[in-house]
Amino acid sequence: MFKVLVSDPISDMGIQQLHDAPDITVDKKTGLTEDELVAIIGDYDALLVRSQTKVTERIMQAGSKLKVVGRAGVGVDNIDLEAATKRGIVVINAPDGNTIATCELTFAMMMAIARQIPQAYKKTVGGEWDRKTFVGVELRNKTLGVVGMGRIGSEVAKRAKAFGMNVIGYDPFLSEERAEKMGVKLGSVNDIAAQADFITVHTPLTNETRGIIGKDQFAIMKKGVRIINCARGGIVDEKALIDAIDSGIVAGAAFDVFVEEPPAPDHPFLNNPKIIVTPHLGASTVEAQENVAIDVSEEVLHILRDEPFKNAVNMPPVPASVLNILQPYFNLGEKLGRIAGQMADGAVKEIHVSYSGELMDVDVSPLTRYIVKGVLTNHLAGEVNIVNAMHLAKNRDVNVVIQKSAAAQTFKNLVTVTLKTKNGDRTLSGTLLSGYGERIVQIDQYPVDISPEGTLLLVSHNDKPGIIGRVGTLLGNNDVNIASMQVGRKVVGGSAIMLLTIDKQASDEVLAELTKLPEIMNVKELAL
Numbered sequence: 166m167f168k169v170l171v172s173d174p175i176s177d178m179g180i181q182q183l184h185d186a187p188d189i190t191v192d193k194k195t196g197l198t199e200d201e202l203v204a205i206i207g208d209y210d211a212l213l214v215r216s217q218t219k220v221t222e223r224i225m226q227a228g229s230k231l232k233v234v235g236r237a238g239v240g241v242d243n244i245d246l247e248a249a250t251k252r253g254i255v256v257i258n259a260p261d262g263n264t265i266a267t268c269e270l271t272f273a274m275m276m277a278i279a280r281q282i283p284q285a286y287k288k289t290v291g292g293e294w295d296r297k298t299f300v301g302v303e304l305r306n307k308t309l310g311v312v313g314m315g316r317i318g319s320e321v322a323k324r325a326k327a328f329g330m331n332v333i334g335y336d337p338f339l340s341e342e343r344a345e346k347m348g349v350k351l352g353s354v355n356d357i358a359a360q361a362d363f364i365t366v367h368t369p370l371t372n373e374t375r376g377i378i379g380k381d382q383f384a385i386m387k388k389g390v391r392i393i394n395c396a397r398g399g400i401v402d403e404k405a406l407i408d409a410i411d412s413g414i415v416a417g418a419a420f421d422v423f424v425e426e427p428p429a430p431d432h433p434f435l436n437n438p439k440i441i442v443t444p445h446l447g448a449s450t451v452e453a454q455e456n457v458a459i460d461v462s463e464e465v466l467h468i469l470r471d472e473p474f475k476n477a478v479n480m481p482p483v484p485a486s487v488l489n490i491l492q493p494y495f496n497l498g499e500k501l502g503r504i505a506g507q508m509a510d511g512a513v514k515e516i517h518v519s520y521s522g523e524l525m526d527v528d529v530s531p532l533t534r535y536i537v538k539g540v541l542t543n544h545l546a547g548e549v550n551i552v553n554a555m556h557l558a559k560n561r562d563v564n565v566v567i568q569k570s571a572a573a574q575t576f577k578n579l580v581t582v583t584l585k586t587k588n589g590d591r592t593l594s595g596t597l598l599s600g601y602g603e604r605i606v607q608i609d610q611y612p613v614d615i616s617p618e619g620t621l622l623l624v625s626h627n628d629k630p631g632i633i634g635r636v637g638t639l640l641g642n643n644d645v646n647i648a649s650m651q652v653g654r655k656v657v658g659g660s661a662i663m664l665l666t667i668d669k670q671a672s673d674e675v676l677a678e679l680t681k682l683p684e685i686m687n688v689k690e691l692a693l
């Protein structure tokens with residue numbers, strides 16, 4: 166049974182699938198302090214948050230069972246990603262569910278400052294009938310500058326076009342073709358600053374975007390420009406904005422987000438008649454909250470049940486088309502890693518993985534993570550998973566090298582794992598055979614054909630008559646049943662290997678007796 170803690174207000178309807186799951190129990194405890202969370206998090210396998218809960222290193226350290234932190238929304242700036250990655254905790258978000266809600270709030274903000282709706286409302290309900298002060302501007306034929314043309318920025322641009330606006334977009338990942346398709350002109354931040362009547366920002370808050378609209382940009386803006394920030398506090402420099410309002414450059418601004426949330430009561434935005442504010446409401450629609458909660462719950466279920474998932478923030482994303490190809494190999498890859506890890510003699514310096522055949526044309530890094538996890542599992546057991554595998558390898562100075570070679574020779578696909586230690590290399594190849602599943606087809610250049618199941622015995626010996634019989638007899642006498650056996654040799658009478666699958670583990674004494682048999686050089690039991 167897995168325990169999930171929901172520590173922020175997340176849609177009950179959205180997390181219904183967690184409530185319904187027979188293997189999950191859900192506790193909802195919102196508004197906890199860090200200390201309170203630290204005290205209880207040790208009981209939980211998953212933590213679900215929005216932006217209020219700060220998921221700190223301390224909390225993750227106390228979360229000894231924690232496998233996943235799910236963010237019901239986009240921004241993960243409230244989660245210590247580095248600490249999560251180090252501990253192998255998967256951080257997932259729900260990047261698509263609140264795009265439209267935030268885009269629509271942005272548009273509502275733009276229209277509200279164009280027509281000063283909140284200010285007019287305040288006066289009217291206060292008993293004044295002021296029709297002179299509130300003469301607004303139209304959006305049609307105005308230029309909107311969009312900094313950050315991702316999901317939300319693109320949707321805002323689309324709606325602006327429908328309102329007859331000209332749109333200039335800036336985003337390092339916006340290609341000319343895509344911009345042209347959307348009817349958006351490409352420009353730099355300074356082009357936007359110089360030409361736009363309205364500027365809206367839709368980037369994450371990073372070192373690069375902090376203050377991207379700042380003093381230098383306000384200095385070149387047109388008089389009467391209007392600014393909107395429904396992304397993250399600090400992307401528009403708060404102090405520079407106030408100065409630009411005071412100097413008459415900015416005619417109006419709308420902010421849903423602040424450097425510090427909630428802002429202090431004396432924050433200069435809160436009593437400025439030209440600035441309208443909302444309390445971080447971008448994602449606060451019934452639809453968005455349901456969407457993000459459904460998405461995040463689905464992923465949490467996958468992760469807890471050890472099923473493939475897609476929206477990990479602390480792992481590179483895997484497109485569905487690539488996942489479809491790679492997924493069948495994940496199990497095989499991990500087993501190859503585990504077997505190779507047990508074959509290696511001494512500290513592993515390098516994990517060399519060669520992919521060929523149909524694996525040539527895809528980004529194989531997700532599969533490499535499974536292989537590296539398998540190799541490291543021998544020494545780190547439960548500490549390693551696919552999130553922290555690469556990190557742990559790097560920390561231990563294990564080099565991971567990937568090679569792709571076109572020919573898989575007789576196989577449609579082939580994965581070869583070589584572990585390099587100061588005592589030499591050990592190599593293992595595996596494939597997926599249509600209709601037969603996973604097969605190990607080569608060990609240290611000896612061709613074999615065996616299904617990697619249960620317990621394996623790898624015996625190195627000289628190819629002499631009678632050896633196979635002696636090994637079989639010794640195991641039989643000790644009640645160890647052989648399920649299958651393969652012998653590989655390069656030349657008749659030369660060195661050879663025997664690979665057996667056995668129904669139960671052989672004791673250390675049996676392994677020692679096997680090693681003493683004539684012509685046998687080495688015996689290794691390999692657990693899967």
Ligand SMILES: NC(=O)c1ccc[n+]([C@@H]2O[C@H](COP(=O)([O-])OP(=O)(O)OC[C@H]3O[C@@H](n4cnc5c(N)ncnc54)[C@H](O)[C@@H]3O)[C@@H](O)[C@H]2O)c1
Nearest residue numbers: 239240267313314315316317336367368369395396447448
């Ligand atoms: N107010 C809210 O409640 C609310 C709701 C949802 C999202 N958000 C915030 O809105 C922002 C955008 O969300 P999204 O879903 O569109 O994200 P997204 O990842 O789809 O888009 C972000 C875009 O910013 C671009 N970008 C990154 N660095 C840049 C730079 N230096 N200059 C220009 N562009 C840059 C990226 O290339 C990307 O295209 C995020 O900060 C998110 O946290 C706020």
Ligand SMILES: O=C(O)[C@H](O)COP(=O)(O)O
Nearest residue numbers: 215216217238239240448
């Ligand atoms: O990044 C996000 O998704 C938004 O900022 C929404 O945050 P919230 O879930 O706390 O409303």
